Each structure stands twice: as C-alpha cells, then as structure tokens.
Amino acid sequence: MKTCLVVDDSRVIRKVARRILEDLGFEIAEAADGMEALAWCRAAMPDAILLDWNMPMMNGVDFLRQLRMEPQGQGPRVVFCSVESEPDRIREALDAGAAEYIMKPFDGDIIGAKFAEAGLL
Amino acid sequence: MNPADIELFVALARARAGLKVDPAKTYLIESRLAPLARREGFAGIAELATALRANRDDKLIWAVVEALAMGETDFFRDRAVFDTFRSEILPTLARLRGAAPIKVWSCACSSGQEAYSLAMIAEEAVGLLPGAQVEIYGSDISERALEKAQSGLYTQFEVQRGLPIRRLLEHFDKVEDNWRLTPRIRQRVRWRRVNLVGDMTAMGQFDVIFCRYVLASMDVPYRRRVLEALSGLLPPDGLLVLGPQETAETITQALQPVPGRAGIYVRNPAFRAAA
Numbered sequence: 001m002k003t004c005l006v007v008d009d010s011r012v013i014r015k016v017a018r019r020i021l022e023d024l025g026f027e028i029a030e031a032a033d034g035m036e037a038l039a040w041c042r043a044a045m046p047d048a049i050l051l052d053w054n055m056p057m058m059n060g061v062d063f064l065r066q067l068r069m070e071p072q073g074q075g076p077r078v079v080f081c082s083v084e085s086e087p088d089r090i091r092e093a094l095d096a097g098a099a100e101y102i103m104k105p106f107d108g109d110i111i112g113a114k115f116a117e118a119g120l121l
Numbered sequence: 122m123n124p125a126d127i128e129l130f131v132a133l134a135r136a137r138a139g140l141k142v143d144p145a146k147t148y149l150i151e152s153r154l155a156p157l158a159r160r161e162g163f164a165g166i167a168e169l170a171t172a173l174r175a176n177r178d179d180k181l182i183w184a185v186v187e188a189l190a191m192g193e194t195d196f197f198r199d200r201a202v203f204d205t206f207r208s209e210i211l212p213t214l215a216r217l218r219g220a221a222p223i224k225v226w227s228c229a230c231s232s233g234q235e236a237y238s239l240a241m242i243a244e245e246a247v248g249l250l251p252g253a254q255v256e257i258y259g260s261d262i263s264e265r266a267l268e269k270a271q272s273g274l275y276t277q278f279e280v281q282r283g284l285p286i287r288r289l290l291e292h293f294d295k296v297e298d299n300w301r302l303t304p305r306i307r308q309r310v311r312w313r314r315v316n317l318v319g320d321m322t323a324m325g326q327f328d329v330i331f332c333r334y335v336l337a338s339m340d341v342p343y344r345r346r347v348l349e350a351l352s353g354l355l356p357p358d359g360l361l362v363l364g365p366q367e368t369a370e371t372i373t374q375a376l377q378p379v380p381g382r383a384g385i386y387v388r389n390p391a392f393r394a395a396a
Contacts, residue, residue, distance in 0.1 A: 085277065085295070085298075086295065087290055087295055090286065090289075090290060091290060094286065094287070094290075100285070100286050101286040102281065103277050103281065106281070109282055110278070110281045110282060113195075113281065113282050113283055114281070114286075117285045117286070
C-alpha cells in the first residue's frame with residue numbers, strides 16, 4: 001500500500017483529505033506543519049505528500065526545500081494544496097520540487113485528477 | 122412535473138437533435154429546464170410547456186433542446202487519446218500533408234475543453250513539426266455552450282480537472298478568480314454551431330474528428346446516421362475518435378476500428394461501394 005503524508009494546519013482539511021486519499025488506496029499519516037512533517041519523513045519516507053503552503057513553524061515551500069536535501073528526500077512525490085493561486089506563487093512551488101498543485105477549495109475529483117497527473121495512481 | 126410536459130420535452134429533444142432523454146430522470150430535466158424557464162420569464166416548467174404548445178416558437182424550442190443536450194466535459198478527458206494524438210496522429214498527418222492544413226474537429230465540444238486541449242497540443246508541437254498547419258474546429262448544438270467555449274474562460278474548479286498544472290501556467294492567464302486561455306490558444310480554434318443530425322454535406326473534409334460521449338446520449342437510429350455522416354467527411358486516411366468504451370462496429374459498417382487503438386476508427390473503403 002502506498003503511503004501519503006497529509007500536511008495541513010487545519011484539522012478539518014486533514015480529515016477531508018484523509019478520507020479522499022484512503023478511498024484512493026493510500027495509507028495516511030498526518031502532520032500539522034513543516035517541522036512535524038520533516039520529523040515524519042525522517043522516521044519513514046512516504047510515497048506521496050499532500051502539502052499546504054501557509055502553516056506555522058515551517059511553511060510548505062520551506063519544508064519542501066529542506067526535504068529535498070534529506071537522505072531519500074528526492075523520493076516522495078509532492079502535491080501542493082493551497083489557497084495561493086497566483087501564477088508566480090504556483091511556479092515557486094513547482095520550482096521547489098512539487099509535481100502538481102491544487103488550488104483550494106478541492107474535492108475528491110480534483111485530488112484524484114492531480115494525483116494521477118503526478119503519477120501516483 | 123406533469124408527465125405530459127415531460128413527454129413534450131423528450132419528444133422535442135428527439136425530433137430536433139436525435140437526443141435520447143430518459144423521461145424517468147425528472148431531476149435532470151428539471152435541473153436543465155428550470156433555469157431556462159426563469160431566464161425566459163416563465164413562472165416555472167409547466168408554464169414553459171404551455172407556451173411551447175401554444176405557439177411553436179422555434180427559438181424557444183431550440184433553447185429547450187440545447188439545455189437538454191448540455192454535456193459535461195473536462196480538459197484532456199481520457200488522457201491516453203490525447204497522448205496518441207500528440208505522439209502518433211499529429212506527426213503522421215504532418216508528414217502526409219506537408220504544408221497543407223491538418224483539420225481537426227471536436228464535433229460536440231460543449232464548453233470547449235476538448236477543442237482547447239487539442240489546440241494546446243498543436244501549440245506545443247509547433248517547434249517539433251515545422252511547417253505543419255493544424256486547424257482546430259469546435260462545434261456544438263448549444264449556442265450557450267459555444268458562447269462559453271468562445272470566451273475561453275473557466276473556473277478554478279474546471280481548470281483543475283484533467284489539466285496538468287504546468288499546462289495551466291503555460292496556456293492560461295489568471296483573470297480575477299477565473300482562468301482564461303491565452304490569445305494564442307484561443308486564436309487556434311474556430312467555432313460554429315452544428316447539429317450532428319442536421320445536413321452535414323456542406324461541412325467539408327476533416328482529417329481527424331473527435332466525437333466522444335455523444336452517441337450514448339442519442340436515440341439509436343440517430344447514432345447510425347451521425348456515424349455515417351461523419352465518416353463521409355473523412356479522407357481515406359482520416360480518423361474518427363470515439364470514447365475509449367464506445368464502439369461503431371455494432372452500429373454501422375461505414376467505419377473500421379484501428380487495431381490496438383480503443384475508440385479510433387477509419388472509413389471502411391468497401392462501404393460506399395456496397396451501399
């Protein structure tokens with residue numbers, strides 16, 4: 001079973017995303033910010049990461065840049081999931097190493113389509 | 122809804138556009154026609170039906186038929202066929218046609234996503250296929266759908282279904298909360314209202330015709346008519362593209378499947394001779 005780490009400071013969003021991704025066949029772990037996510041990744045590198053941008057402690061882009069420097073940190077496919085929808089900001093996330101990008105709000109169809117684009121389904 | 126009204130709507134959709142509307146799907150009929158009734162100034166669907174019976178206003182009849190015909194679609198729906206178009210069909214036709222235009226038609230394009238998906242592929246192929254002239258045509262039975270298609274404007278929700286983020290950044294501009302295809306892509310597509318069960322003899326020839334998810338919405342006798350009319354617009358090496366689960370063999374002898382390519386057909390050269 002593929003694993004997906006859901007990183008978002010909103011518990012509600014994590015819960016919604018978890019339900020959708022479990023239906024798509026992923027085993028889910030959750031983190032509330034970039035620091036927590038990094039700790040998860042150091043313990044067990046996931047196959048996929050659904051990543052919010054604006055979070056306390058460490059934001060999504062900083063986390064992603066850090067992740068890519070970790071041992072095995074090139075492995076996970078990262079799908080951003082943020083309210084940021086300015087083209088320049090989206091480009092910044094892709095340049096940091098994201099495979100796909102979801103603009104909130106999302107639903108199951110969008111997550112499914114984007115994970116398929118990222119080669120995760 | 123009154124069963125006699127439902128019967129009227131179903132009969133109009135069938136007679137004008139060959140559409141098969143299931144009279145049991147009252148919610149569907151209601152959700153399509155209630156906004157139309159309001160827009161046209163009627164108190165409700167019953168009043169709309171009464172008006173249709175009283176004076177067979179052609180414009181109003183078409184508005185009803187178009188509302189019932191509205192299809193849903195996504196960018197790059199069933200991605201495999203677009204990959205085939207990009208990596209096989211387009212390069213092959215570019216070689217065969219040289220500098221002559223390659224005409225590609227999305228014949229029931231609804232709000233335009235299929236035609237624009239093809240236009241994006243054509244734009245991305247410019248450097249790879251020097252000299253190739255790709256012309257994209259989009260048509261639908263619904264004026265409202267075509268208006269939306271022509272605007273090239275899509276919601277954030279629509280651009281996230283089937284469209285990879287890099288293509289969104291490359292081919293769209295953000296306009297407030299929506300996304301609009303760049304002028305380069307919009308200029309690649311020509312739009313026109315076409316009723317597939319109407320007279321199509323003056324349409325000209327097309328090298329590739331996309332006709333996906335249309336047949337299923339049509340009444341059985343019309344499926345054959347549409348497929349045979351479309352096959353008549355193909356040159357001998359032209360292709361008709363149906364949905365991956367749709368087949369033509371069971372409907373008509375006019376088309377032959379391309380082996381190993383689900384949903385892709387060529388004209389049957391023996392068909393005309395036999396007919």
